[in-house]
Each structure stands twice: as structure tokens, then as C-alpha cells.
């Protein structure tokens with residue numbers, strides 16, 4: 001069975017209490033559980049990881065090579081700043097879907113630029129927790145799993 005790493009970046013551990021008007025009341029544990037159950041339905045397995053540290057996220061991306069068939073990444077604010085995370089994704093050559101709970105294109109201009117977008121197979125933004133299940137569906141289709 002194909003395994004996917006679902007990575008969450010800075011401040012996403014605070015989901016549930018963090019700006020609920022923007023991100024809703026769903027917790028990171030809820031999202032990770034949703035990813036696990038959805039993945040099982042579509043023939044994927046999921047490993048989850050969250051870190052507030054750029055280097056730890058990069059280490060996890062490196063370690064995914066040879067272990068996982070693809071990546072789902074919500075890099076949080078690093079989306080808009082981190083050339084290092086972009087380079088890590090480009091380096092491991094794993095199909096990667098970029099995910100955001102909020103519609104970053106409808107928010108402040110500094111959120112409109114994503115470094116990750118240039119190395120991802122696609123981006124899903126604005127659907128809350130459903131962004132993650134849509135990302136898993138997209139990755140499964142890309143990998144030809146469950147087809």
C-alpha cells in the first residue's frame with residue numbers, strides 16, 4: 001500500500017484555538033485522524049508530522065524519500081518565506097500537494113506568494129479540513145492508487 005507523509009508546519013499545532021474565525025474549530029488531531037481514515041478508504045496509508053521548526057520539516061522531507069510515495073504539506077507561514085523547504089521538496093522528487101485550510105489568495109497580499117507552489121504538483125486552499133482529504137484524493141489519482 002502506498003504511504004503518504006502529511007506534514008504540518010508552524011502554529012498548526014494550535015488549530016482549534018488559533019484564530020477560529022479564519023481556521024475553524026477543528027484541531028490538528030482531528031485533521032490527522034481524518035487523513036488516516038480517508039487514506040484507508042482510498043488505498044493509502046498516512047504518517048503525520050508537525051513541527052514549528054523549519055529544519056525539522058526539511059529533515060522530515062528528506063527522510064520521506066524511499067519511505068513514502070508522496071507528500072501533503074501545509075507549511076503554514078513557511079509557504080510564503082521558505083526557499084529551503086521549496087528546495088527540499090524539489091530535491092526528494094516526491095509528488096507533493098500543497099494544502100491550506102484558508103484561501104491564501106483571498107487574504108493579505110503577502111500570503112499570495114507560495115514558494116512551494118513551484119515544486120508541488122498542485123495546490124488546494126480554502127476548504128478547511130477538507131483541503132487535506134482533497135489533497136489525498138489528488139495524490140492517489142496522481143499515483144494511480146485505487147484507480
Ligand code: DQA
Pocket residue numbers: 010011012074075076077078079099100101102103104111
Ligand atoms: C495556512 C495559511 C498561511 O498563510 C498561514 O501562515 C498558516 C496557515 C492555512 O492553512 O490556511 O499558518 O497555511
